[in-house]
Structure formats: structure tokens, C-alpha cells
Amino acid sequence: MARKPPTKPRKNALQERSRATVDALIEATARILVREGFEKTSTNRIAEVAGVSVGSLYQYFPSKEALVAAVIDRHHEEIMGIVRATLCDVMDMPIEKAVRRLVTVAIDAHRINPKLHRVFAEQIPRAGKLDVEAFNREVHTLVRAYLDSHRKEMRKIDLDVATFICVSTIEAVAHNTVLNPAEMLPEKTVRTLVDETTRMVVGFLKPSA
Amino acid sequence: MARKPPTKPRKNALQERSRATVDALIEATARILVREGFEKTSTNRIAEVAGVSVGSLYQYFPSKEALVAAVIDRHHEEIMGIVRATLCDVMDMPIEKAVRRLVTVAIDAHRINPKLHRVFAEQIPRAGKLDVEAFNREVHTLVRAYLDSHRKEMRKIDLDVATFICVSTIEAVAHNTVLNPAEMLPEKTVRTLVDETTRMVVGFLKPSA
DNA sequence: AGGAAAAGCGAGTGAATGCTCGCATTATAG
DNA sequence: CTATAATGCGAGCATTCACTCGCTTTTCCT
Incomplete structure (x- = not known):
């Protein structure tokens, strides 16, 4: 034996x-x-x-890193689940509605565990960072797919550029909204931010005239 | 003696x-x-x-931290010098022109020392982070001042919200442009990004009709 | 029951590293 | 030239921390 x-x-x-x-x-x-x-x-x-x-x-x-990586993975998986699901049922919506949903979801995702998110952003040395890259790539791919299938509602623009700018923008607003100030800002302000960000992104994608 | x-x-x-x-x-x-x-x-x-x-x-x-902080300070001071100067001589320009300059400068600033910037972003645990906050606050204040004195060219919108979104967006695009991909992307792509980001921000600020 | 494998234990080890302290060298002043 | 301060030195101390190893306890299978 x-x-x-x-x-x-x-x-x-x-x-x-x-x-x-x-x-x-x-x-x-x-x-x-x-x-x-x-x-x-x-x-x-x-x-x-x-x-x-x-x-x-x-x-x-x-190793210690493996443990921390596991925590990051768990959190990313949670977020990606939401993002995937959202992009799924947003697939048939017009741009205006879809973007609003995405902005909202982005902020919600960042709010799942703001403190943990802050630690990731501010304290953890991302060594391999392959995880984060993969994460970003998947988001990019999903968003790009949405935009591709809604080209008719959009002005003529390079899809990858549009995706890059939209994702960067939405992520940044969500990130800064959750992390920057007094940790918890009034619901009304958040709604305003969602409205304005949506307006910006939609205005960017839609034909100008 | x-x-x-x-x-x-x-x-x-x-x-x-x-x-x-x-x-x-x-x-x-x-x-x-x-x-x-x-x-x-x-x-x-x-x-x-x-x-x-x-x-x-x-x-x-x-302490060791003091040394690292000194490096960060030096770099931030360099960038802030450029940003201050730019916002100064942009003060009298119309929004379109000013935003384009700001986007360009943001990318240039991130390109001063991309590798160092990457280390800051990915590896250094920002403990006090007071420095970074002060940095952000000053940028916010300067941009807000510009927008305030150009209110007539803009639609009606809360100044702080507008500033927050503009700064977040421009910073994010610059950051991701410089850090994300193969470190060095073709000049043409960068121009496209500047054009499109400018268009987005300007379209966001200008009256819709 | 009984034995083997899986799971769990935690004092101890070795290496890395922030920082000190007593002394040596260089500059300034009288 | 000499005294005093400023600057520079670097072996070593103290601590922290990732990680190991030999052992015990629990679970599974027949």
C-alpha cells in the first residue's frame, strides 16, 4: 500500500x-x-x-502572497459575476438605459466592500498583477461586445478607443466616488453623479447632430 | 561659544x-x-x-518612509508645476481649447517618468496618503476655478460635480494610457485619444442644444 | 476495531532589514 | 594652528516574519 x-x-x-x-x-x-x-x-x-x-x-x-491573492480573487470574482450578469441583461437595451445601468453597477460593485477595495488600491503591492490585467481585459471585451452590437445608435468611432475611454471613465468615477471623501456620501449626490456620468458617456457615443 | x-x-x-x-x-x-x-x-x-x-x-x-516620500514629493512637485502653469495660461481660453490642452498635459505629465509612476501606482503602500490627497485637492481647486470663470460657456451644472467628473476622467485616461499596454503606443493613437477625450469632456460641459 | 491517510499543531530557525552609536574625517572660526 | 562643530562612517543590535519539521489528533475505510 x-x-x-x-x-x-x-x-x-x-x-x-x-x-x-x-x-x-x-x-x-x-x-x-x-x-x-x-x-x-x-x-x-x-x-x-x-x-x-x-x-x-x-x-x-x-506563501503569504498566495493568501492575499486568494482574497483578491474572491473579491474580483464577486464583482465579475455582477458585471457579467449586468452586461448580459443590458445587451438588448438602448445605449442610454444600458450606460445608466453600467454606471450604477460600477458604483455598487465598488461599494460591496469599500474598505477592502481601498486596501487593494492603496496598500497591496501588485506584483504579478496578471489578475488585475485579466480582470480589465474581460471587462473591456464585454463592453466592447455591447458597443459592437449597438453600432447603429452610435457615431462612427473606433470601437476599442470608445471602449477604452468609457471603461476608464466609469471605473474612475466609481472608484473616486467610493474612495475619496468621507467614505459615505449622501444618496442624492450619488444619483447626481450617476446622472451626469451617464449623460457624459451617452453624449460621447451618440451621433453629435 | x-x-x-x-x-x-x-x-x-x-x-x-x-x-x-x-x-x-x-x-x-x-x-x-x-x-x-x-x-x-x-x-x-x-x-x-x-x-x-x-x-x-x-x-x-x-525613516525609510521619509525617503520614499521625498521621492514622491519631488515627482509631484514637478507635475504640479506643469499643471499650475498650464491652467494659468489656459485661463482665458475657451473651453474647447482649454480642455484639449489639459488632456494633453495630463498625458505628458504621466509620461515624465512612466516607470516611476507605475511604481507609485502599483507598489508603494500609501500610508498617510495626505500628500496624494493634497495633490488632488489642489488640482480640483484649480480646475474648479477655471470652470467657474467660464460658466457662461457651460450648461447649468453643479461646479463641484463637474470638476470631479472632469478631473477623474482626464486623470484616468492619462493614467491608463501610459500604464496599461506595451508602455509605448504609437503617437497616432495618442492623438486619437486626446481628440476623443476632449470631445467627451467638452460635450459634457457645453449646453446640449 | 484498527490502521492508514488526512488534517492540524506550534515552538523554533534563519534570514532580512530598519536603525543606533561610538568613532573618524572634513570644514569653519578664532 | 587649534578647537569646535558639521558631516560621514559602518559593524552590529534588535526585531520581525515567512516558513519548516516532527509530532498529535481526527477522519475515513474496511
């Missing part, structure tokens, strides 16, 4: 109990990132908060 | 030679940040590259 070296030396292996451990570790990492900042997020502390030992931590995550 | 306690225990004190030391330290920090990344930027390494000793380093900078 000793065919394979019986040790699965590292990595994932999930049988119910360990799944909970993995979750606890990711959750703990997110909590510490938000509450104590990236600097204080050490593997020992993560294990402590998660209620497991460092040893267990290293059974499932080969 | 021993009136004042003769020790200037720490901090700045500049008599020609030390000035050079300080410059060398800041310059070395910038170089290491760009060439080796934030992680490799240790005080010992900085001193080594600057050709001075750690001891000297700590005579002028109370």
Missing part, C-alpha cells in the same frame, strides 16, 4: 474539514487587511485570527 | 556637501524603486547606491 509516496506534499486537498480551514484563512486574511492594514498582515497573525496554526496555513497556501 | 546645545540632533542642515548627500540619497531611492522595485528598496541598499553610509542616511531622513 505504499505505491505513491503517501504525502501530498503541499497544496489543496479538501475533505470537508479542510475546506472550512481554507475558508477561515481567507476570511481572516480579508479581515486583517481591512482592520489592521497590509503591513500587519503576517502569516502568524492570519493563522491566529483564523483559529488555526501556521503549519496548517502552509498546508494550503504556499 | 557653547550657547545653544551644539548638536542638531537630526534633520536637515545644509552646507553644500550635505546638500549633495541628500540629493544623492533621493536620486538613489528613485533609481532603486524603478530598477529593482519597492521590495528591494532597503535603507542599506539606498545608502550603498548613493555612495554614502547608512549612518549619513539617517542624519537626514528619519
